[in-house]
Amino acid sequence: VGCDRSKNLVDICGEKNFQAFVCDALSVPICSGSCDACISIAVIHHFSTAERRLAAIRELARLLRPGGTALIYVWAMEQEYKNQKSKYLKEKSGSKDKEEEINTGTNQRPLSDQVPDNRSQDSACSDRLLNDTKDKGCDAKSVADSRLPVHTNRTSFHSQDLLVPWHLKGDTEKKGESVSTASFPAGFKELQDLSSVFHRYYHVFCEGELEAACRSLDCVKVQKSYYDQGNWCVVLEKL
Helix, strand or coil: CEEECCHHHHHHHHHCCCCEEECECCECCCCCCCEEEEEEECCHHHCCCHHHHHHHHHHHHHHEEEEEEEEEEEEECCCEECCEECHHHHCCCHHHHHHHHHHHCCCEEECCCCCCCCCCHHHHHHHHHHCCCCCCCCCCCCHHHCEEEECCCCCCCCCCEEEEEEEEHHHHHHHCCCCCEECCCCCCHHHHHHCCEEEEEEECECCCHHHHHHHCCCCEEEEEEEEECCEEEEEEEEC
């Protein structure tokens, strides 16, 4: 059984005869202790605070029966690990990167809501979970003051909290770009006309950060923690 925040993606699952429903990862309408296994792939890195990321892990644990397991994948800050570049970096193309810089237009984007930057309270919370802060003396910034860097696709990360360009499918086909794509459902053409590039929030995880968050929960134990092609991964067992 699958679930997703996007109704359009859930509809695609239905068309392929898969069971899926729309829900929020922080509140999944499934009975506690009813799942043998759960997977969360490329989801938790979209939550904008350490508290919400931890709540998402706790919700996964709630769904598991005792002895059940969960697999979590999140995007890694370290896209070059043990002298090996991730597939994400290997797919870099100079011409595409130039087009990407032109399309994003600016290196900084103002926040429309309370999304932290890499010096905000959120990163301070992440540092406390890690117990090994790399940026000591983190201060909270006012929302009006906050800026998040816009990431250039297929390059290394320079901030844990950032915005990644999301191009509409039709727009990328014209430019021949190999980046994340999306299409609007019927009735949303006016949004498509406003902008062909949107920005998605990501918190990329440093080594040990996901594992530390999982270990802070007393209802699970970490069976395995590893790096896989630019992602930090953890396998949990429900106690």
